[in-house]
Amino acid sequence: MSNLLKHLSPLAPDDSGACGVFYELGGITVICDAGGCAGNVCGFDEPRWHEKKSALFSAGLRDMDAILGRDKLLIDKLAKITEQIPAAFTAIIGTPVPAVIATDYSALQRMAERKTGLPCITIESDGTRGYDFGEMLAYSRLFRTFAKEQYPTKKGKLGVIGATPLNTGLTRAGSITNSLTDKGWNEVVCLGMDSDLSEIVRASECEKILVISPSGIKAAEYMQEKFDVSFETGYPVLPEDIIQRTKFLSGKHVLIVHQQFAANALRNIITNCDATCATWFMLDPRYALKDDFTIRDETTFREAVQSYDVVIADKMFRRAARGFSGEWIDFPHYAVSGAAEF
Amino acid sequence: MNNAYSITAAELAARGFDDLPEELNSAKHMIYSSPATLDYNSPGAKGFGVKRAGLAIPGSVMLLVAPGCCGRNTALLNELGYSERFFYLMLDDTDIVTGRYLKKIPQACAELLEECETKPSAVVICITCVDALLGTDMERVCRACADKTGVPTIPAYMYALTREKRLPPMALVRKSVYSLLRPQKRVSTACNLLGYFSALEDGCEIYDLLRSAGIKMIGEIGRCQTFEEYSALSKANFNLVLNAEARHAAQDMQERLGIPFIELTRLFRLDKIRNQYRLLGQALGVTFDDSEYYQTALESVERIQDKYGNVKIAVGECLNADSFELALALTEYGCTVPEIYGTVGERNFVFIKKLAEVSPNTRIYSNLSPSMLGYRRDCELDAALGNDAMYYHRDLPGIGFQDEAQPFGYRGVTLLFERLSAALEGTG
Numbered sequence: 107m108s109n110l111l112k113h114l115s116p117l118a119p120d121d122s123g124a125c126g127v128f129y130e131l132g133g134i135t136v137i138c139d140a141g142g143c144a145g146n147v148c149g150f151d152e153p154r155w156h157e158k159k160s161a162l163f164s165a166g167l168r169d170m171d172a173i174l175g176r177d178k179l180l181i182d183k184l185a186k187i188t189e190q191i192p193a194a195f196t197a198i199i200g201t202p203v204p205a206v207i208a209t210d211y212s213a214l215q216r217m218a219e220r221k222t223g224l225p226c227i228t229i230e231s232d233g234t235r236g237y238d239f240g241e242m243l244a245y246s247r248l249f250r251t252f253a254k255e256q257y258p259t260k261k262g263k264l265g266v267i268g269a270t271p272l273n274t275g276l277t278r279a280g281s282i283t284n285s286l287t288d289k290g291w292n293e294v295v296c297l298g299m300d301s302d303l304s305e306i307v308r309a310s311e312c313e314k315i316l317v318i319s320p321s322g323i324k325a326a327e328y329m330q331e332k333f334d335v336s337f338e339t340g341y342p343v344l345p346e347d348i349i350q351r352t353k354f355l356s357g358k359h360v361l362i363v364h365q366q367f368a369a370n371a372l373r374n375i376i377t378n379c380d381a382t383c384a385t386w387f388m389l390d391p392r393y394a395l396k397d398d399f400t401i402r403d404e405t406t407f408r409e410a411v412q413s414y415d416v417v418i419a420d421k422m423f424r425r426a427a428r429g430f431s432g433e434w435i436d437f438p439h440y441a442v443s444g445a446a447e448f
Numbered sequence: 449m450n451n452a453y454s455i456t457a458a459e460l461a462a463r464g465f466d467d468l469p470e471e472l473n474s475a476k477h478m479i480y481s482s483p484a485t486l487d488y489n490s491p492g493a494k495g496f497g498v499k500r501a502g503l504a505i506p507g508s509v510m511l512l513v514a515p516g517c518c519g520r521n522t523a524l525l526n527e528l529g530y531s532e533r534f535f536y537l538m539l540d541d542t543d544i545v546t547g548r549y550l551k552k553i554p555q556a557c558a559e560l561l562e563e564c565e566t567k568p569s570a571v572v573i574c575i576t577c578v579d580a581l582l583g584t585d586m587e588r589v590c591r592a593c594a595d596k597t598g599v600p601t602i603p604a605y606m607y608a609l610t611r612e613k614r615l616p617p618m619a620l621v622r623k624s625v626y627s628l629l630r631p632q633k634r635v636s637t638a639c640n641l642l643g644y645f646s647a648l649e650d651g652c653e654i655y656d657l658l659r660s661a662g663i664k665m666i667g668e669i670g671r672c673q674t675f676e677e678y679s680a681l682s683k684a685n686f687n688l689v690l691n692a693e694a695r696h697a698a699q700d701m702q703e704r705l706g707i708p709f710i711e712l713t714r715l716f717r718l719d720k721i722r723n724q725y726r727l728l729g730q731a732l733g734v735t736f737d738d739s740e741y742y743q744t745a746l747e748s749v750e751r752i753q754d755k756y757g758n759v760k761i762a763v764g765e766c767l768n769a770d771s772f773e774l775a776l777a778l779t780e781y782g783c784t785v786p787e788i789y790g791t792v793g794e795r796n797f798v799f800i801k802k803l804a805e806v807s808p809n810t811r812i813y814s815n816l817s818p819s820m821l822g823y824r825r826d827c828e829l830d831a832a833l834g835n836d837a838m839y840y841h842r843d844l845p846g847i848g849f850q851d852e853a854q855p856f857g858y859r860g861v862t863l864l865f866e867r868l869s870a871a872l873e874g875t876g
Contacts, residue, residue: 120517140608142576148483150524202515
């Protein structure tokens with residue numbers, strides 16, 4: 107049964123991904139749930155929860171709210187918070203509850219904007235897809251909502267899209283910005299990490315955008331189309347210990363499992379092996395090589411790893427790789443095990 | 449500046465339970481998943497949420513049937529050794545609007561059993577808000593699973609949507625974990641302690657007191673290592689319910705197994721504990737001699753009184769006590785409780801009324817209120833009780849008092865004051 111997990115715990119879901127994009131932008135984010143989804147986001151998928159404050163709340167839905175479709179109650183609660191906490195926008199993040207009752211997100215958006223006077227972004231996540239899908243929706247709508255004006259280009263300024271803890275395991279932008287300024291950029295801003303909404307508004311002044319996860323591609327394409335800001339993909343923060351270990355691989359058949367752009371970046375430095383990239387998340391064929399593949403379930407993963415000498419992947423996946431006798435190099439992915447070194 | 453909403457005990461008591469301020473009524477506002485409380489009571493995370501509680505039956509495994517988001521934080525339980533006992537049937541978007549997955553559950557059970565090295569004693573099927581809304585008859589699905597696999601299968605309802613209902617998820621799961629008990633010949637010298645998924649702290653006087661009344665077998669699900677030990681719980685002559693959330697389970701056991709129950713409450717006021725034991729003794733036809741335990745607890749209280757006098761303590765709710773009853777006890781023992789972070793309910797409002805009489809200026813906050821985002825300490829405090837209170841006051845001595853071994857009775861008071869004393873001395 108393909109959707110039965112016998113060895114793994116569920117991976118980070120779409121609602122977590124969406125929340126991570128909005129986390130530092132000064133909005134009020136409401137997870138449209140009964141409390142459990144918000145607990146999962148705040149207590150597990152959002153490591154910044156314990157170090158950076160954010161107005162992220164659960165709608166606190168109860169069964170009759172859902173059954174009777176009490177959207178007005180939700181909006182009244184939201185409006186009340188906007189009176190208590192200054193915010194630049196509101197965001198409503200979907201979960202399985204609104205999915206089951208077919209919540210009309212467009213209506214929610216209109217009601218919220220009318221009641222609060224603030225822009226409202228709704229994300230129709232339902233908790234069944236990967237975190238990157240939620241991030242993709244959130245980034246795309248965020249830029250379309252706020253990056254509307256053409257600012258004069260600042261030469262040497264690089265904007266980074268995709269810097270979230272779920273993609274990188276990082277809660278601070280320092281290692282990303284340092285790595286990129288070392289490469290010659292004058293100013294590097296991680297959009298949504300250690301930066302606020304004003305940087306999204308002024309994103310068109312970037313000379314270039316670096317997309318470090320497939321979840322940022324749609325937003326980058328919007329910026330290119332609307333403001334002619336070009337983008338490239340990459341991943342500037344590969345863990346040094348993994349880079350060192352790969353130096354000793356030679357002539358091996360290697361499988362790298364991570365989010366696509368992190369996996370690609372690691373493959374680019376493994377020059378003396380035959381390396382394939384795979385991911386449990388989104389795989390954009392434009393950035394994939396011929397043999398790269400998406401992993402759909404535990405069975406295909408277990409079968410796939412058997413043909414490689416070395417697997418570089420989050421250690422949680424090892425439990426699903428029964429029978430694999432090759433070398434395993436741990437490449438932590440926060441969206442998988444919730445483990446990272448900060 | 450402290451921007452968090454609070455109300456004094458006197459003001460709250462004057463308004464009455466039917467006129468709670470909106471900020472103290474979680475149905476009336478958005479819910480703030482405060483970092484102060486998350487690690488300790490996030491559903492399914494640390495402590496006993498529905499998922500971990502459902503596995504209290506020795507040798508059982510759990511199949512979580514839900515979208516991925518519902519099981520995400522279950523990875524935390526891997527650290528506690530549960531990794532081999534959890535399985536997930538992941539629902540997609542079509543599943544959650546059509547309910548088509550219900551037909552797949554028996555097959556999923558059969559497949560997960562193939563993965564188990566030893567045959568589980570039971571399969572617990574945990575379902576979530578999706579099934580609450582779809583109105584799933586999970587009892588029927590469980591019967592289909594048991595027919596297919598030959599392994600007893602029971603439901604566990606992780607319905608966050610019904611958290612404030614008469615039967616919230618944590619009450620229902622208590623019923624579930626005792627539901628595999630079958631009628632058998634009862635033993636007059638056996639009883640069970642219901643209420644917690646882990647056992648009482650070993651030094652609790654209730655064991656001695658019950659033995660002094662002729663009870664030879666004291667069963668607790670948290671001490672059962674095997675399914676046989678678990679099955680023996682239905683031999684009990686009576687159940688002692690130590691937590692009101694187990695009342696529904698006790699009622700079910702009374703109906704199905706003929707085991708009557710007596711309800712006790714976890715209290716921290718010595719005179720009330722003594723009175724409770726006196727009433728229990730009357731019900732059992734004995735007179736308990738609890739003087740030794742009473743004296744030990746009293747001495748632990750007096751040591752703090754003598755050494756520190758009026759200690760100013762913030763009391764949270766992430767601890768093994770009712771925040772308001774504990775605050776009342778501390779006040780009666782000569783401490784001051786300037787702040788409580790708690791959830792006001794019908795059950796504990798009686799303590800708030802009494803607190804209003806002896807400590808009218810105690811301020812009551814709700815951890816769930818969004819305004820707690822702006823909480824800053826603006827009163828004098830010496831110590832913090834509870835993991836949430838310790839989060840707010842990291843610079844102060846404090847104790848979490850939220851161990852797995854449950855405090856109860858005089859022993860609970862003794863443990864509390866011994867640990868508080870150690871914390872104040874800087875040795876705890």
